[in-house]
Amino acid sequence: MRFDDRPQRILLPANVGFMVLSLALALLFNLLPWRDVSGLPDMAALVLTFWCVHQPRKIGIGAAWMLGLIMDAANGALLGQHAFAYSVLAFAALGLHRRILWFSPWRQAAHVLPLLLGCQVLMLGVRMIAGGMFPGLPYFAGSLIAAALWPTATFLLLLPQRRPESVDENRPI
């Protein structure tokens, strides 16, 4: 039973092409030439978490690792830093996916926030060991913003699965 009283929709199966496209768009967002990166939400991590929660059979730790590697190479970060953090993030999201979907979107966001924060803390730890500098507390604001975007992301990323299979005037889905 869901905690909210809204009717539950029957969704179409997810399209792997759309999943790849959404991950690529999130990556594009991260690669935009931002002037100030502190407090920027990590969209790739958010979309990755979303698909790990909603489609655990179609995405896994390997895909998360590869996505992280692309982030590292394009970012000029320590190679393997994002790959490591995203693998752990995917693992945690896969472990929680049965639980998270029982809640309403905002309560789901409350579950996602610690995952994203943990991902950032892992990266921070790795970089501090490797001799980086502490980026300041605004760095963690990125996770807060990303978690706040979870309900919006849920709405947008589920849109293709809400299409009716065949248009029927008398039976709108």
Add this chain to the structure above:
Amino acid sequence: MDYQPPPFFNRGPAPLVRLGFFISLAFLLMVLDARFRYAESIRQAVALLAYPMQWAVLAPVELVSASADFFTTQVALKRDNDALKSKQLQDAKDLLTLEALRAENAQLRRLHEARERLPRSSTLAEILYTGRDPFSRKIVIDKGRQQDIQEGQAVIDDVGVIGQVTRVYPLLAEVTLITDKEQRIPVEVVRNGLRAVVYGGGAAGTLDLSYTAANADVQADDLLVTSGIDGTYPPGLPVARVSRIERDAAYAFAKITCVPTSGTEQNKQVLVLSREVNLPPPPVEAETAVKSGKQKRPRKPE
């Protein structure tokens, strides 16, 4: 009889095993990258994947900035023009004396049979964005391997050194600022010629003059310029100004904080200097001493 689950229940190794595998792979890469710098070829290969994305992202941004430039009001142009004219008048006097001084200097050098320094070629580049890595201080400029930018080249602006090229992509290059924690520059104090090495201060945006003796002759407001000893930075470029000195009898070294002279955070245009090629080989004793000594961890190219 062997009980095997039907193939549609078979989901490969357990998640924890997969996690362990990928984490160890990531750690291997990190150690390779941070300690030994063997991972550059892997990075270049993966960067090739991300390259079309970078291009797709940069193209509209450049278009917007170009159109914004186009619509700069005429008033702003007029004001800039007036300011530049008066600046040019002020500088003209100095430029005239500079020519005479340069000729005199060249003659003196020949007299001393000093090796004449070749003028370095330089490339004008524009800062595209600050680096996306929040753990280091880097900027990305719009010139790359196609414009003959190489790793290790010095980058300056109109008032001093701002950093060094540390990674080169086909169309972009990454510059580590002098304020980055991992960046060092050999400098000398203008007032008395004292040589030292300046370390980046990290988050604070300052520089540290580390490992200078507590009784060294350094005063507040001293100007530090590159000494040119390493052959990477041409000598005499302003780097920083000493802002604060703490001498504590308990420590052998003074804690000296400096402020960079260049606008490491605000300028848009920078100049990338080519490296000097005709350096004499280092003396033999020094080399054998290094080889016979204990193998140290490799340092960043300086």
